[in-house]
Amino acid sequence: MPGLIGSQGIRPGALNMNRVFRALRYRTEQAQLVTYHRPPIYDTDSYGVPTGSLSDSSTTQELLLPDLPAIIRPAVTADYAKERAGNNIIGAARIYTPNITTIKNYSNFDQANNIDFNEIEGWDRLITNYRTIYSVPTSATGSWSTGGSATFTSDGESLTTTLTGLFANAITYTPSSAVNTLEADRMRFKVKASGSVTLRYVASYNGGSTADHYVLWDASPDFVLLDDNWLTIDVPFTSGTSSTSIYQTGSRNPVTVTTGSSFDYEGDMNKISFDFSGDTNDTIQIKEVEFYKSVSWHVHSLKDMTDGYIIFNCVRTRGRSDSKRRAYS
16 A cells, blocks of 8 residues: 555645545556444443343344445464364454445445444444455346246346336346355345335245245345335355344344255255336336355454554454365365
8 A cells, every 4th residue: 555655645634535445446456345243232230241132122223235335364374282172273363444434424324324333343343355256247148037927138247127017026147067165154235216115034044945944034124215216135055043133224033044944055056036026117127146254353453543544453364264164064
């Protein structure tokens, strides 16, 4: 970053951090968009022991907010100390973000809509894409289908469909041959709609394409997508039963994650389905669909804070060895 500042003749006191992030992201890919995560905060008893459950009114729900710009500078990249189930202790990094005023102008971080976000605090997490395991293509329409009469078009980046009536059928991508997604632990995509389109669920089928081979992200209740706004959805790709979140303009939409009785996490992915409902002439666009292996950085301390940016010292407390994970499964 000092080289970039010097080459542009920018004085540190006049640093436009948004401009720096954009330049680094699009020209050098050094900057990236990360997912900010704060786990649920439970009420405690008089001894400080957490009590209650996610359904209790005293519990502050998790924050899971994609698209926070960041520059990550690892200090220690990997220490391959063996632990159970193929895990290992991994590294430290300095992470640069815009200042808090700028962050609060981003969708989902705006405190006028999201009163639970105030600032980035100790042990909050910044989740980043370590490696894309499989990118679902939306540059062409050949592998996509629908249970209704809708048709698809593509502009080379996103897939678009226009609904021809009340629509509650899945938009499905089926690869020509099943693909390996074992190393992935998160799934991410962007969606935009017009009209009264409701997101119902997303399902990935691994180890087979029948109903019992799914991992299902079920929005409960279903929610209407904002008109003509790209919404980034970033959810854990995991087996079992758990819960996660989709935030839209600061409002949380709870998502239940479940797996079918024959879901095989080691099995290849056979198809992925997106289920919407809407009215005639409503449109849906999807792009940047990917299964990826994540790195979760935990904020350990504040290194520096200026009018232009914040620097956090972060640690990665746990990683995975995929070869051992496959062997131990």
